[in-house]
Amino acid sequence: MEIILGLVVILVVIGGWLLGILGFIRAARAERGLAALRRQVEGLMTAAAPAPPQVPPQVAPWQPVAPPPPVATQPPPIPTAAPAPGSARDVEALLTQRWGTWLGAAALLLSGVFLIRYAVDNGLLGPAARCLLALLLGAGLLGGAGWLRRRAETGAAAALAAGGVAVLFGAAYGAGPFYGLLPPLVGFGLMALAAATGLLAALRFGPLVAAIGVTGAFATPALVATSSPSLPGLFAYLLLVTAAALAVMRRTAWVWLGWAATIAGALWVAVMAGEAGGMDAWAPALFVPAAAALHLGLLPAAALDHVAGRRLSWIPFAVLGVAGLLLEAVAGGAAPRVGVLLLSPLAVWKGWAEPRLDRLPWLAAGLGLLVLLLWALPDWQPTGEVISIEGVVQAILPGAWAPEVIRPLLLTAALLAAFHAAAGLLLETRAARPLPWATLAAAMPVLTLAVTYAQVARFQRDALWALAAGLLAGGLAAAAARARRQDSLQRAGVYAAGVLAALALGCAMLLRAHWLTLAIALFLPPLAWVEAKADLPPLRSLAMAIAAVVLVRLLLNPAVLSYDYGTTPLLNGLIPAYGVPAAGFALAAAMLRRRADDRSVAVLEAGAMALTAALVALEIHHLLAGGALPGRVTFLDAAWQVAALALQAALLLGWAQRPVPREAGRVLGGMALAGGGVLILANPIVTGAPAGWSALVAGYLLPAALAALLLHRPALRDVASLVGGYAVLAAGVGIGLAIRLAFHPDGALAAPPVGEGEQWAYSGAGLAYGGALLALGIRRQQRGLRRAALAIAALVTGKAFLLDMGDLAGLWRVLSFLGLGLALIALGAVYRRFVIPPASRPD
Template structure:
């Protein structure tokens, strides 16, 4: 019995092939032959007719060419004597306001006809469901009655069409009758199998194919109303008939037949919206079956049939030849929008990809996950290899490629069956074989990249070559990155084995980089070289320790700079910037300063911080030829930020754990974030609007983190004011103590920002300078108090010596500012120095004088007077030297 049903199924598939390929070919050939004969007859008639004016076209010459002749994928030929308006075929848009208005007008005028068609279709459905006269008929009689009713309706519609046509007085009537007959026939065949079990699956499929063939043939002669009614009715029939079936999977292929029927009809008539309706009805019906529990295996089989139908049938070609623009080419190079067949095919590819992802999210069977991956792989390979003559579909393969990456990521994030089985193998016994899931996925990624690379070699023109090269260089490495981050294969199959996987793919990229040639050979070589460097770096992530990994990243940046200089490949600069960003991430966040201060040894600290400083310094020198480029600017800013982080780590280690937890530790931690903020602000000079926005956002975030840390330092760990019961003590020797670690690095970073960030607004740079001065002054004041009070600065009162020390410090600072003003010829610094002198005078007369008496008072004011006189003389000389006649 099984063998007979298989034979019937093969016969059904053969009938499908005959209907979808043979019949359209015969009809189109016949139509073209008729058109050719008509043109010959018109030419003979024109030769024997009297001469007419040039602008007069004989009526016969306009009407003799039937509409069925085709000259392009979606273009009707113009009547003889009519000049074409454009050399490009018109685009077919389905969801247009004018078409919707036309449908609404037809429904307003023919609503009774539409209701009649629905009623007739429901009559056939209810016949097979309920029978006649309250179920007195046997199941066999009900099915036969439904089939006879369908045949009678089709015959009636055909008789009316042959006598009166499908337009004019009988407009729509033949279509309605025949459409209702088609729906009834579909319902009868389904009932014979699903409700009553009168036939097997093979016979049922053959019957459905036969009804579909009748619908195709009728659709070529009727208007679109028949086809639309037949499609909607056929799609709704399984759900209207109801009942239970032991072969529910058959309906998936039934819906695939519906899709083929609609597409085959529209391949001849070019209504466009019929194709959309056919695919929508079939996809919706199959999805409802899947949601109803009809099984995922054949659901994937439905999509495996629906996608080729959507690609091949509308164009009527066994090999895709979709002309026009592709979506990605439209985005990159401009031009017209993709044609209707392209949009139709891309939509089905996208829906099939989403269906594969959905199956993996809802199943606990590893086999179904692998079948979903297989569906995406088959679509990718078919679209890469089969669309070489279809420029409109040249980027369609990117959809299943992206879907495969998403599927692999979601399998890990949702703890799917394949991922769970792979992770469980980490506890396997030594003699058990190694799990192959990661290896199979990596092999699939490599094959996908190989397919894209092969397509790149035959692309020819510049834009496709670059796009295919990017696809080849991204697909495999992206899959490897997803596996490393979410699947953690190194912990299951071993770090060394996993690193070998990555290095093998990197070797493939290197091979392609060395064989780049033709159009944009240098750019293609840079793309594959960048992919190889990323994979090698990923292998280093797997194998090396934290310190060695950071050093390896710096080596990667230096190697990228050297390759750029040697082969003039500026596109690698983006890869170098990415490497610098990852180095910054490792030094700031993971493993961050906490690891460097509390866990790592001195060798690892020097390796992780000093090594990148040296290597990036060499890379900065290597890229001297690109002094104004973004990459060199990024490396230069990284040198400053890494140096600040390194100094912060060294100071925290010197202070020890108690100091790291107090005001010094918070200050040094703030230095890390401030340095990162300054680096992002420094990188604002080059780059486009998008990169500037990203860097500005990073600068705001890191600056906000630094501000929070500094506020906490001021409130919680202030040496002058105890926080609740906690008293902050100064640690270390005088001058080189925790106060210096807490405040001087912060002042230094802020001063560097005011000095180096010349492209920022002047007001912001002035704010950095004021903040740096404030922190330096705060440190100086606290250090003076530490000299007189010891480790505890929160003790009450101020001694005379401490008070006089503040005065001397103010005078010394003012002198220093005056000297700096002379060296830099800065009027602003000179005025700041004189403001310091005024502040010193105010302090002496308002504060110091009240605590002085006797010879101490005399000596103090004598010293102040001499100091002020000397400062006034120095200020006058400086003002005269700078050409300022008003030495205020």
């Protein structure tokens, strides 16, 4: 009775499913009718046109066929029986054939779950019977899907097939891990078989079935619990699943399937990194290059004609490589390193076989360098024996060539560099594009040596490492001579750039402080020369990278203040530290500008001016601080810094013909303006700082004069009012401080009281200064200067009535008001004569 009831329930559910997909069938019939009408129209249109070329099925998705050219005849009208195009039809198609299909598949899966749940709740069937009926149901759904597809009901067939695969997977899971009816290995095999069935069925029923199949395939190991897990078996299974998914992708061009296989495989490597240990670590380690080989091998060449195909060539490669690096970081040992390093021969093979992927070896080389960087070295000591007498080292007896603990790293680095160098040297003369291979051969040994030096020597000075860099430079020079004999200037230029890089690395192994930066900067002009002779524009980017390193070390490194530059004024270590690199920047910019005035030239020009400005500022501070750069900043120091900035800005804005120097002049001028504003507010009267004539001239009068001279330069047109206002204010403050210093020559401008003569001098100087501004404003017809003169006259008038009337006595008061009166009368006369038009003059 229970069995009959269960069969009745199954029939009812299946009947419900069939009723549920009637909408799909009717929609598909309407679609077939429309497709038949379209075929009739296309037949008439292509009667006089040549047929499009036939494409093999396995590569057709990657090689879309161009539509046939239109013919002169007009197609016949579409019969009224066909649905008219429009939004209503589009919505119906979306509801019935896209969303309905997916919802139907979900409904089938949930129906199977609810059926089992009903049977369990009511005790109708035992576990074995439930799993058997689920198996029969899944097989029946797949059979029904095949029957519907033969009747051209593709949407409904896909829904039934997806539900069938899901039910089969559930039956295998129930028989294995859930109920324990079968041994774990057998249950695992059944689940894998169900997932493989889904991937195979996807070739016939579409992507929905593939999604369920690939999800089940990669999820199967996580659902099976066993007391003796086997990492080799797990990753062998995952490799088979990856191969199956990529084979389906190759056939169908479902790009998402490739991404799913990539992400799932990499996640399994990352998840099992903590479980891998000892010999088991070889399984996930070897999975990395094996899966990458599958991705590259099963991707058809036609896929590289499309953006998605090109991404599928290198992104899975990179993702799997990163998973291998994570495995190395967590599990450690030799196995993960070998797995990542095996990507290099794979990349070289693919780059040689497919010229469009000749940059793939660079990706593998980068992963190899990261392997060296992540190599965890324990503490070690040199093997030489130290001989000392009374604590003083007299000699070091040489020991083994390297301690045992660092030999694996050194050998791995040597093999990595040698392999890429040999591959580049071998293939540069055989490849369609030789430059990527030559660059690989030139750059990889230098980069490997740099990384290994950083790991082993920890950036300490070492003559042996510098000797290795020198030998490497010699080898690259031989490769450059070989390329030159073969009349390949570009390849020779690549190797010449490698020689420069190796020599710069050797300098870094021997030199420290500013001498290292100087050595690096000196390679810029030779690099520019190589770029011009070999016609290698990529070297411009390398020049910008070197320039960035130099600028960061000299401008953003606070340690430069602690370097030993000596105590000699002006002629000290600052000249080679900043002056020589600035000259190297300028020379390299001029050499590069002969071929193209691009971003690299702008960077080098800006860097030259920045280093020059830093040199001037540090020389001033070094001089005024008594030869110590971290010395105290005095008012005299700040004043001369403002004067130096203003003078450099004036030179650049006044004579520069190129945009970058002009912009540099604006930047330096802005810095001078800001510094000058600070000095106006924090003047010696306010701060009490001692000041002499040189400080007043440098801090106020000279910057004001330079600002006035540059006021009408085109580069300052948008800030002319600001610059003019600063010039007037700075000159006025400077004149006032000069009067104060004249009456108090000791330089203490804040403490002494103001005498009568000094107070009258302020009024007289103010009137004279205002008169000069008025004359200049009238001569140049500048209203701003005339208004500034009137403002100064107003200030002097206010001072006379508010201060001089009470503070001055006797002859000083007479002279103060006499001068003020004469000045105001003269001011009115001058305005009447030269400024106010006759028609506007009062009677």
